[in-house]
Amino acid sequence: MVHFMxxxxxxxxxxxxxGVILLILLAVNGLAFLAGRFLFGIGGVTNLNxxxxxxxxxxxxxxxxxxxxAGGFTTAALxxxxxxxQYHALVRPALLTAMLGYTFVAxxxxxxxxxxxxxxxxxxxxxxxxxxxxxxxxxxxxxxxLYIEFLPVVTERFIGxxxxxxxxxxxxxxxxxxxxxxxxxxxxxxxxxxxxxxxxSTLHQSSLGTLMVIAGPKMHPxxxxxxxxxxxxxxxxxxxxPMVIFESMIAARSFGLKPExxxxxxxxxxxxxxxxxxxxxxxxxMFIRETFVYLTTFNTASVLFMIEVFVGVxxxxxxxxxxxxxxxPVMLFIAASLVVFGVLLNRINNxxxxxxxxxxxxxxxxxxxxxxxxxxxxxxxxxxxxxxxxIFPVISVPDKSLxxxxxxxxxx
Amino acid sequence: xxxxxxRSFFKTTAVLGAGLTGIAASEAKAGPKNILSPERMGxxxxxxxxxxxxxxxxACKTAxxxxxxxxxxxxxxxxxxxxxxxxxxxLTVVNRYDNLKKPELPYTVKVQCMHCDHPACxxxxxxxxxxxxxxxxxxxxxxKCIGCRYCMAAxxxxxxxxxxxxxxxxxxxxxxxxSARREEGKxxxxxxxCPVEALTYGPREELVRIARDRVKRFPDRYVEQIYGxxxxxxxxxxxxxxRDVADLQFPKxxxxxxxxxxxxxxxxxxxxxxxxxxxxxxLGALMWITKHRTExxxx
Numbered sequence: 001m002v003h004f005m006x007x008x009x010x011x012x013x014x015x016x017x018x019g020v021i022l023l024i025l026l027a028v029n030g031l032a033f034l035a036g037r038f039l040f041g042i043g044g045v046t047n048l049n050x051x052x053x054x055x056x057x058x059x060x061x062x063x064x065x066x067x068x069x070a071g072g073f074t075t076a077a078l079x080x081x082x083x084x085x086q087y088h089a090l091v092r093p094a095l096l097t098a099m100l101g102y103t104f105v106a107x108x109x110x111x112x113x114x115x116x117x118x119x120x121x122x123x124x125x126x127x128x129x130x131x132x133x134x135x136x137x138x139x140x141x142x143x144x145x146l147y148i149e150f151l152p153v154v155t156e157r158f159i160g161x162x163x164x165x166x167x168x169x170x171x172x173x174x175x176x177x178x179x180x181x182x183x184x185x186x187x188x189x190x191x192x193x194x195x196x197x198x199x200x201s202t203l204h205q206s207s208l209g210t211l212m213v214i215a216g217p218k219m220h221p222x223x224x225x226x227x228x229x230x231x232x233x234x235x236x237x238x239x240x241x242p243m244v245i246f247e248s249m250i251a252a253r254s255f256g257l258k259p260e261x262x263x264x265x266x267x268x269x270x271x272x273x274x275x276x277x278x279x280x281x282x283x284x285x286m287f288i289r290e291t292f293v294y295l296t297t298f299n300t301a302s303v304l305f306m307i308e309v310f311v312g313v314x315x316x317x318x319x320x321x322x323x324x325x326x327x328x329p330v331m332l333f334i335a336a337s338l339v340v341f342g343v344l345l346n347r348i349n350n351x352x353x354x355x356x357x358x359x360x361x362x363x364x365x366x367x368x369x370x371x372x373x374x375x376x377x378x379x380x381x382x383x384x385x386x387x388x389x390x391i392f393p394v395i396s397v398p399d400k401s402l403x404x405x406x407x408x409x410x411x412x
Numbered sequence: 413x414x415x416x417x418x419r420s421f422f423k424t425t426a427v428l429g430a431g432l433t434g435i436a437a438s439e440a441k442a443g444p445k446n447i448l449s450p451e452r453m454g455x456x457x458x459x460x461x462x463x464x465x466x467x468x469x470x471a472c473k474t475a476x477x478x479x480x481x482x483x484x485x486x487x488x489x490x491x492x493x494x495x496x497x498x499x500x501x502x503l504t505v506v507n508r509y510d511n512l513k514k515p516e517l518p519y520t521v522k523v524q525c526m527h528c529d530h531p532a533c534x535x536x537x538x539x540x541x542x543x544x545x546x547x548x549x550x551x552x553x554x555x556k557c558i559g560c561r562y563c564m565a566a567x568x569x570x571x572x573x574x575x576x577x578x579x580x581x582x583x584x585x586x587x588x589x590x591s592a593r594r595e596e597g598k599x600x601x602x603x604x605x606c607p608v609e610a611l612t613y614g615p616r617e618e619l620v621r622i623a624r625d626r627v628k629r630f631p632d633r634y635v636e637q638i639y640g641x642x643x644x645x646x647x648x649x650x651x652x653x654x655r656d657v658a659d660l661q662f663p664k665x666x667x668x669x670x671x672x673x674x675x676x677x678x679x680x681x682x683x684x685x686x687x688x689x690x691x692x693x694x695l696g697a698l699m700w701i702t703k704h705r706t707e708x709x710x711x
Contacts, residue, residue: 043576050499050573053564081695083702114559114574114582121558127444127540129675132562134682136538195695199688206681214536214566214674217665226673229681357570358663359497 005089005260005396009157010389013255020386023379030376033369037111045369051357052364054112059351060374061108064344065101066139066208067236071247072098072146073201074240080194086263089396092153093251094244096394099146100381106143108377109136131210138204145197152190153392155183205236212350220354221291222305227281228350234278235343241267241274242316242339249333251395254386260396265326268335272320275339279313304345304353312342444540448529452548453594454616454648455603456623457522459660460633462610464492464506464520468602472504472524475590475601495661498524500573500585504602509660519653521660522602522611525550525571525587526640527648530669536566548616548648549589557584568644568663568670589648616648623652645669 036045048055071094078084079091110116122136162176209232212219225231245264252259286292295302319325319335326332352364366374389395466486473480478501492508504524511518527550534542534550541556542563552563559582563572575582590600598604603613612619623638639657640650643665653660681687 039579041575041577041579041582044579046576048576050497050564051570053561053574077695081699081702083699083706085706109560112560114561114578115557116559118556118558121539121556125539125541125556127535127537128682129535129671129678130538130540130562131674131678132536132538132560133540134678191696191699195692195699198695199692202691203681203688207678210674210677210681211562212565213677214532214671216532216568216670216673217663218565218568218570226677229677355565358568359495359570359661 004399006399007089007092007153007156007393007396008399009391009393010255010395010397011391013390015386015390017254019254020383023383026372026379027376027383030373030379033372034111034376036369037373042112042114045367045373047364047367047370051360052355054351054355055364056348056352056366056370056374057108057112059348060344061377062105062112063208063351064347065105065108066205067232067239067343067347068243068340069098069101069105070201070205070236070240071243072101072240073198074237075244076149076194077198080191081198087267089260089263090244090248090267092394092396093248093389094240095146095149095153096385096388096392097243097247099143099150100384100388102139102143102146104377104381105139111373131207131214134207135204135211138200138207142197142200142204145193145200148186148193149190149197152183152186153394155179155186157392159183201236202233206230206233208232209350212354215355218355218357219350220294220301220356221289222286222294222301223350223354225285225289227285231278231281231285234274234281235346238271238274238278239339239343241271242336245332245336246340248395249329249336251385251389255389255395257395257397259329261327261329261332264332268320268326268332271336271339272317275313275317275320279309279317282309282313301349301353304349308342308345308349312338312345316342444534444537445543445545446531446534447544447546449546449548450617452529452546452616452648453589453614454527454548454619454650455600456612456614456619456650456652458610458612458626458652459519459521460652460654461608462506462520462522463608464489464508464518465607466491466506467605467607468522468611469502469504469506471601471605472587473502475593476503476588478502492520498571498573498587500575500583503585503587507661509655512655519655519660521651521653524602524649525589526569527587527589528644528670529647530645530671532566532568532644532670533563533572535671535675536562538562545591547589547591547594549591549594550648551588551591552584552586554583559584566670568665570663616646616650619650623650626652642667645672 033045042048046055046057075087075091075094079087110119113119122133123140127133159176159179162172162179164172164175206229209228209230212224213226213228216224245268248264249259251257295306316335316338319331319338324331325335467483470480470483470486472478495507496505498505504522506520506522509519509521527548529544531542531544531550533552534544537552538560539556539558541554542550542552544550559574561572561574561584563584564570564574572584572586574584590598593599593601599613600611603611612622614622620638620641623641627634627636627638633654634652635654635656637657638650638652639662640647645668651657651662658664
């Protein structure tokens with residue numbers, strides 16, 4: 001017996017839980033330090049200086065943020081480009097994560113740049129040689145594509161349900177009409193945006209790797225390689241599905257739903273080959289450049305590199321190859337979390353740990369302010385995600401009344 | 413007429429393609445100025461002639477309207493006990509290193525922007541604020557700058573500094589080779605004030621000749637290397653030294669321009685938009701094929 005899944009707003013659930021209260025506190029703490037950044041400048045709350053220009057706001061908020069939002073384009077490619085219908089239930093949650101993720105990447109950039117009010121400059125002041133320019137433009141456009149991809153969810157929620165009160169009542173009909181027109185128009189052109197989303201993602205995921213290539217010898221040889229863009233792209237693709245598993249299991253747990261093990265284990269089966277390709281390139285590059293010699297010395301760089309590769313890639317790769325892991329919710333969650341951790345650590349390593357300035361007066365470690373802002377942003381993101389799945393039909397729940405599958409195929 | 417129409421059609425299609433795939437024209441020449449004039453100027457720093465009077469530090473601050481103590485206070489030699497770096501308050505600094513052959517005559521080394529021939533900052537800057545001028549200076553447009561500090565991450569000599577403690581309008585600061593002064597026909601402030609002619613200001617090609625000549629004539633005084641002649645593709649400021657430049661804390665750099673690899677990757681990925689547009693077409697085809705396949709299966 002096939003049960004039909006239908007994206008449904010989780011309206012009947014409670015928003016406030018002990019976990020949510022903790023997240024709110026972390027968010028407020030982060031915002032307090034953020035206020036300090038705007039009052040006293042970047043130096044006021046961060047440990048950044050002329051030796052270490054970039055810290056965790058770039059390494060985590062921006063670089064890791066972009067990578068961990070890769071579930072958006074990998075599931076879109078799987079569900080929409082390859083038309084694998086059984087994964088449709090995963091597309092919307094991944095899309096929402098990507099949309100919120102990229103919004104916070106943009107916010108992260110905004111607070112890290114010294115002149116945040118000039119954030120629009122790259123739109124009209126071009127430098128085609130700059131990898132950062134390419135990343136900036138791609139991320140900006142992709143963020144808009146993600147919003148457009150999410151629009152059908154909004155129209156689905158409100159068509160036939162526009163009930164504004166008071167003097168706004170008279171607008172109910174026109175707004176409903178507008179939504180219907182938007183819905184019709186979007187369903188015809190959505191394929192353009194879906195393909196564009198995948199192309200834009202491959203472009204900026206790889207260009208993010210090009211960013212540090214120009215730093216040359218300032219970057220530790222374990223990470224500095226001309227194939228960085230390829231490694232970044234492969235690791236982003238590799239972290240896409242694990243991130244989807246990671247977040248759907250957390251969401252299921254938090255809302256007391258049953259995780260969709262059947263779909264998730266099928267998705268999990270695809271992870272091992274992708275991780276394998278990434279690992280092959282990473283190790284191959286290491287042997288071609290003979291950088292394994294740096295692993296014989298015991299220091300922060302070599303230890304973190306080993307953790308990144310063994311805990312973040314090799315171990316989950318082995319786990320995803322095992323049938324029993326794919327069937328067990330706990331093990332599947334652990335394996336997915338390890339990949340997420342591995343890519344997060346990889347981005348931190350590339351942007352923060354690997355960076356060794358020729359002249360330094362001490363090493364960089366993020367300040368309490370930097371950590372607070374980063375944690376605060378993640379907390380706000382989770383809170384917004386929670387609110388969004390309660391308002392909009394994002395998470396699929398079994399629907400017994402549903403008889404026809406065709407009724408709820410996702411547009412595009 | 414017909415021809416023109418066709419051209420404009422191609423233009424529109426190209427713009428549309430760029431818009432669809434969403435990358436701004438990397439080949440469009442809206443980028444920063446990057447002139448490598450054969451007459452570009454440079455400075456030859458003879459670290460064996462420098463006496464460490466630090467008058468250049470004072471002159472630099474005065475010329476750039478930076479707050480400074482009176483020139484007499486620069487006689488204080490205790491600052492040499494610590495290695496210093498140029499920052500947002502001092503665009504050039506002088507450091508002291510031991511002279512192994514003659515301990516009574518230590519070497520002093522002036523540090524500032526090297527004004528590379530192929531600058532990493534010009535290539536890296538997200539808004540193209542940096543440019544290499546015809547006169548050899550690497551300058552930047554503060555009004556364009558968004559404060560992203562990518563120039564700092566990119567610079568192989570770790571030169572650009574940032575006003576971290578300014579909440580509004582923090583600036584990138586570095587030596588601008590007195591570009592504005594030189595437009596008025598004056599010398600760079602540091603080279604003008606130097607009492608021992610440790611700083612020779614002139615056309616770069618000429619300076620290379622002078623440097624080679626000095627190294628040849630005084631082999632006891634100098635090591636063979638002219639630092640900056642070939643480093644990262646050549647720099648506008650070059651150094652003569654009495655001991656291995658690594659001992660004077662100059663970074664060891666290859667001969668390839670710093671932005672070389674990243675630019676070839678960047679232009680490889682975006683070669684006239686062919687790769688992104690082909691990827692777009694490929695994915696479109698994939699989408700169409702799989703759609704028809706699933707429809708057939710369902711039918």
